[in-house]
Amino acid sequence: MEELTLLILGAGWTATFLIPLLQSRNVPFAATTTSGHPVADVPTLSFKFDPSAPEHETLSAIAALPRARYVLVTFPLTGTGPSKLLIETYTATHRSGNNNAAGEKKKNSDIRFIQLGSSGIWQQQQQQNSCWITRHSPYATTNPRALAEDELRSLGGCVLNLAGLWGGGRTPRNWAGRVAPTKEAVREKRSLHLIHGDDVARVVVAVVDGGCGWEDDDKMWEVSGRGQRWLVTDGFVYDWWALLVGWADGGGGGDKEKEKGPGVVTSEQQRAGWVFELMREEGVRALPRSMEALGRCYDTREFWEAFGLVPLKGRVC
Structure with missing residues (x-):
């Protein structure tokens, strides 16, 4: 069977953006x-x-999968063991001959694994002297997902730690009622980081393609793929308070209440009102708040610079 370029394990929300992009590029x-x-x-x-x-x-299920140059794992792996089991079993059952027709050894004929991870492994870590977090910042190494990701990296895989996923049916405006149902809940809301599904797809393709073309990706993988962990957002640090105030008109969906008559305050307007009360209480003169006030700010320039891209879907509204 001819080797595929990419095998997507767990075609869920991400795949609804990734598959059309792969099709458009005949991958x-x-x-x-x-x-x-x-x-x-x-x-x-x-x-x-x-x-x-x-x-x-496990052996039978994995052996039945097609062989691919890259394997993208979209579902979370946790703890030590699963990453090793998946990689070693797939590699053992799909290893092709290492010689070409002329009997020469192929260059870098190994199978490459990419894991989609969460930026949540940084959330509980205290950063010293700065609110800024990069892919090199300390993270919760005992977090179950971090353990699995580190195991995958130790075996030569690449981890893409993505921030809040949005796009399609996922709209940040719709999250407001769940994450900020009371004034005290609003008080605790600080920074928000996002990445749109269209950009997630472009990120995956960039790691696979390396910007070098599908037939010449070895060098880029060795430099920017193998064993790497990338933190990926759309480059913005959003202030929850600013978003809640910006959504006060209820436009664009969200949990807008039906009109009940003149003077009725909608839930969006109530949350915006809480924000202005809190601004007075906490001495915040205007929105958005400073990066220092937001507390945890992801600096993800390194990924976009390394792969020569910029996000196409930044600035959520």
């Missing part, structure tokens, strides 16, 4: 879901990775 790919249902009008393979399953079941 050979396959995708899996637990039920084998279509995603973005593309059939998928039925596959479920269960690290606790009997060894023969």
Whole structure:
């Protein structure tokens, strides 16, 4: 069977953006879901990775997958063991011959793994002397997801730690009622970091392609892929208070209440009112607040600079 460029393990929300981009670039790919249902009008393979399953079941399930140059893991792996199990089993069952037709050894014929991770591994860490966090900043190494990601990196894989995912049916405005239901909840809201699904797709393709073309990606992978962890956002640090005030008109969806008559205050307006009360109480003169006041600010310039890209979907409104 001809080798694919990319195998997507777990074609969920991300795949609805990634698959159309791969199609537009004529990139050979396959995708899996637990039920084998279509995603973005593309059939998928039925596959479920269960690290606790009997060894023969895991071997059989992974062996049935097509061979690909890159394997993208979109579902979370946790703790030590699952990353190693997945990588070693897939590699053992899909290793192709290392010689070409002339009997010469292929260059960098290994299979490359990419894991989509969360920026949450930095959330509980205290940063010294700065509110800024980069991919090099200390993170919660005992976090179950961090353990799995570090294991994958130690085996030569690449981790993309993504901030808040939005796009399609995911709209930050719709989160307000859940994350800020009371004035005290609003008081605690500080920074928000986001990345749109269109840019997530471009990020994955950049790591796979390396900006060098699909046939010449070895050098870029060795420099910017193998063993790397990238922190990725759209380059903005959003102030929750500023967003809540900006959504006071209820436009664009959200949890806007139906009009009940003159003078009725909607939930959006109530949250905006809480923000202005808190501004007075905490001495905030205007929005957005300073980076220092927001407390945790992600600096993700390094990824975009390394791959020669800029986000296309920044500035959520």
